[in-house]
Amino acid sequence: MSAEAEEPRRHRLTRAEAKARTRELLLEAAARTFARKGFAGASVEEIAAEAGFTVGALYSNFAGKEELFLQLMSGRARDRVSSTAEVLAGEYPTDRDRWTALGQQMIDVADKDMDIAPLQAEFWLYAVRHPEAMETFRAQLGQRRAPLERLIGEGLERGRYPDDLPGRVATVVSALFQGMVRQRRIDPDNVSAELYGDALRWLFTGLEVCESRPAGDEAAEAGDG
């Protein structure tokens, strides 16, 4: 795009570009290797080799294994996998079709990149064991959740539901998906694409019954005894 100064790529890449590319390759290799072997189980040599380098290149770009892992955790959550929101963004004729197609798409995404679930699990375990890194991981989860929350907010007509409902529902939907994706890896037969859609249909149907109130009614009437 932009000419760095005057002769951006006379032959191939500038030194800075080459280094940036190495760094990127190392990050991608690290993602695969950490997913396959875990944080403690993956060796720096293994990661470097997966990227097509040796340890020297790794230590030239990162302080060590831990920093590499943390960079991965804090890095772009959404430019590697289609986010939940993109999946949700499709348009479907009826609500039933919408949930069904959504469930199918979630499965497709989860089945396509088999590494993300184990990698997320590694992130989670690391955050649980290193409280100082928890904020970093929370931020990554927030990146994933935000578009989902927005989309749910659009789906629920404003005024008929409490303002904090989309956020709460986003948490539930996110937790449900993560849980089902994980269980599907163990028990594929018990976690079909159809079940994803059913669960969402149950959830949003119950949501409307339980939480909606007549339009224009400002204060929600809690009719429980």
Add this chain to the structure above:
Amino acid sequence: MSAEAEEPRRHRLTRAEAKARTRELLLEAAARTFARKGFAGASVEEIAAEAGFTVGALYSNFAGKEELFLQLMSGRARDRVSSTAEVLAGEYPTDRDRWTALGQQMIDVADKDMDIAPLQAEFWLYAVRHPEAMETFRAQLGQRRAPLERLIGEGLERGRYPDDLPGRVATVVSALFQGMVRQRRIDPDNVSAELYGDALRWLFTGLEVCESRPAGDEAAEAGDG
């Protein structure tokens, strides 16, 4: 020499009992250590020390770290933590109270033994990475799910719902809980006790709306379109 045959516990424990106790202590120590450090991150020396022994005792009772881990995975899932079903078994005046109390109890259980979620994550990761161990882990999950499925089946009046519904709902509820417990460790503020209850209320309300059919009606009528 020994009066074991006739005087089983003249002083304290028989040799077999002592060994069994050592084995049990090692398993418990392994559970804590694997939860805290992970499978690859925990060393056998650390596990043995946590149990009050040295490596010799460990290798005298287990073939190695991997066998110890697998024994833990295949071992009793329910005699250490109160299962979901026990939580569900309580009685509550109204449905709303039931969901609220259930959500609170799930949080209490999850917060009380902070080790089970990381340990389950370790099991899951191991199973994903070692397909030959997946069946073992699936069996453990089955042990946890069975009572939940039974209880849900009791809650849904027979005849009004498809026969396979309790199993499907159990999967969804189980996934939902696992997902929320995990997210709560990262974002406690966003996953309150109340939200557990709300999610369940939404789910079961929607379930009744979507899946129930008039008593006596054999074929379910799909009224969407």
Add this chain to the structure above:
DNA sequence: GTCTATAAACAGATAGAC
């Protein structure tokens, strides 16, 4: 049955060659 001592392999990280 458990502990101590040790063997052999491997890890993360660094220094200097190119």
Add this chain to the structure above:
DNA sequence: GTCTATCTGTTTATAGAC
């Protein structure tokens, strides 16, 4: 900027003492 060689600590697992 990356690679090769190496240093240092730690790991699993075993052998023999008690």
